[in-house]
Amino acid sequence: MNIRSLTRGDGVVIGAAVLLFIASFLGLTGAPDCTGPFAKYCEAQDYSSSNAWSSVSVLMSLYLAGVIGAAIIVISRALPQPRKIAGLDLGQFGVALTIFAAWTAFWYIIDAASAGAGLIVGLIAALVLAGGAVAGPLVPALKAELIGAPKPPAAPYGAGPNPGYGYPGAQQQAAGQGYGYPGPGGQQQTGQTPGQPAVDATAGGAAGATPAAGAPADFAPFWFAVPVARPLYGEDGSPSPIAELAPGTWYLAVEQRGQALIAQTQDGRRGVLQDTTGIQRG
Numbered sequence: 001m002n003i004r005s006l007t008r009g010d011g012v013v014i015g016a017a018v019l020l021f022i023a024s025f026l027g028l029t030g031a032p033d034c035t036g037p038f039a040k041y042c043e044a045q046d047y048s049s050s051n052a053w054s055s056v057s058v059l060m061s062l063y064l065a066g067v068i069g070a071a072i073i074v075i076s077r078a079l080p081q082p083r084k085i086a087g088l089d090l091g092q093f094g095v096a097l098t099i100f101a102a103w104t105a106f107w108y109i110i111d112a113a114s115a116g117a118g119l120i121v122g123l124i125a126a127l128v129l130a131g132g133a134v135a136g137p138l139v140p141a142l143k144a145e146l147i148g149a150p151k152p153p154a155a156p157y158g159a160g161p162n163p164g165y166g167y168p169g170a171q172q173q174a175a176g177q178g179y180g181y182p183g184p185g186g187q188q189q190t191g192q193t194p195g196q197p198a199v200d201a202t203a204g205g206a207a208g209a210t211p212a213a214g215a216p217a218d219f220a221p222f223w224f225a226v227p228v229a230r231p232l233y234g235e236d237g238s239p240s241p242i243a244e245l246a247p248g249t250w251y252l253a254v255e256q257r258g259q260a261l262i263a264q265t266q267d268g269r270r271g272v273l274q275d276t277t278g279i280q281r282g
Contacts, residue, residue, distance in 0.1 A: 009136020069097025223282030
């Protein structure tokens, strides 16, 4: 599952489920008041040992029902297509379980003669869990991403929207050298001295370089960053990656082959980036 697909509402649901699970290990009832006139009739008992795990009905109907409901809600987001249980979508079934857990916790604490920490914390966690499950898809603040996509660093050393070939800072040199790269104003720089006839750099003339097969004639190298880690394959077509491009790092695209790019890493290795969706140009 991609953790970046989780929303803030999912974060509330997960946090409340963890708190509810912890509450299941706390005492359900508190010690009775044995200071009155009937103190001599009180029996010494270890009330701290009575938790939800001592009662299957309480454990399943309150604590584990809420935890299972939260797990179903989160898992339903990872499925490519919605699944149904008893006519309900999987996510709706999980929401129903969280509401049932909150309802059960409320009546357990009403019926308890002396509520312990397990019931009190369990009720709070169950209410938060049910509220987060219901309001998550409705409230805009809870529909926002839990973890935003990482932002690549600023373009390195003056690399602009159409930098020249080479490493950062080479834009000015490439603009004056030509060889088929766009210069100022988007015009081709062919490198002739003034007065000489212009030579088409993309046609394989003396001052131009012939573009690689399958690459656009107007392609200019540029810096880019990937949104998620992606493999870089060898130019020889080997199925094994030679490197992995990491988010937050700038790489140089030196050639285009159809939808793929020939990328160069910072240590000088070159390879084919097959998945170019979502890349950020420098």
